Amino acid sequence: MWAKILYAFLTLIGGIAYGLLLGGISRKITARMQNRRGPTVWQNFIDLWKLFRKKTAISHGVMFYLAPMFRLVGGAGTFLLVPVVVGSPYLSNFSFGGDLIVLMYFMVLGCLGMALGAAESGHPHAPIGVTRGLSQMAGYELPFILSVIVLMVADKTATLEGIVRAQQGGILHWHLFTHPFAAAAAFISLLGMMTSYPFQVVLAPQEIAVGPPTEYSSTFLSYMFSGRSVFAVAKYLLFMNLFLGGASNLLWAFVKTFAIFLWPLFITNVFPRLRLEQSVLFFWTWPTFLGLVDLLRIYLVR
Template structure:
């Protein structure tokens, strides 16, 4: 039980994913700054921004539905954390995967987008509702290519387990050209 809590919270769970995400965001900001002939932020800037935002007051608009408005970011964060946890654990220990875990992963990848829709719809702001409708259109447009890109290697391997993909790639190398067959 304690091991599962450690995996969810520390490695490869929330803390590890948050640190890697903040560092990846720093690389993105630094490269963007260099392209624009600027110096860019120091490596710890995203951490400083994060802790500064933790001290800010949470303001709920009067017209907002409080439950949906406050739960939406938490739902998105849980989805991203679970996806990273599943992917890291399956890469480290491919034999613990279960039948259909790739389908669970696809559903969990949709949670952040659904959280944006829930948060925008619950805010009571007409502009946020417009953003929520745009996110719905993006989900409808993006999901089919995303599913095709995921299921192309699954057809090649003939399994719907992430562990099977990892074991196949360990034996045969990365699958870089298999997606060309879907076009």
């Protein structure tokens, strides 16, 4: 048991570092796409250390202090429920029976805690950002949960491990190919989860500062920063396990999560921004329709 906790902790540290590195790589790629040199790929580590060691002199109440913790715990908790390598004694974290349902609850914990804390900060931009974030969450959760339900019904299991085992036996057994419509719905809703560009109205630095974290500074921001990084890695791992057949070793986990990481990155660099009602309407039409198509297909084929 203690060994398992130790391995999960080490995996978590690795996940945070990997998330920060991916953030640096995305800044570099964005810069190259804009014909710039860009910062080093280690820039996010430097930023994190600087933020962590900055002084803070702001007090807005208890929830304001707790929100970055919620964000970090939400990210880390999601990460710890997703196995990195299924079946490995070291890298499978705390995945257990029924973990997909717990996971989907856990994924909104960070957002909700952030919403409470940001609302207490008293800055007028923060509630606007919170409203946008929660509305958009109601948008992308629907197609995502639909596609997860498709996989759960098809494989007759609610665990990530079972879903990964159902995909073994070659690339054509991946759910990306056996359930292409559900996969398309989920990968479109991934764009909303990552607040990548067409659905970036939550943060919107040009109009509402940075939305919810407007009042957050220094150490608070460093917790949110690392929570966000590890949450991103958790989502890439989750999508790898759901659609790309999991990973048999650490190298494959890196390759597959990196491939998933490139998808929102390339979309974000070439698209303008949608308004809130446009993005919610989009999530409730096309990806939802795709998810429903696959759900219907499963019932008809059976």
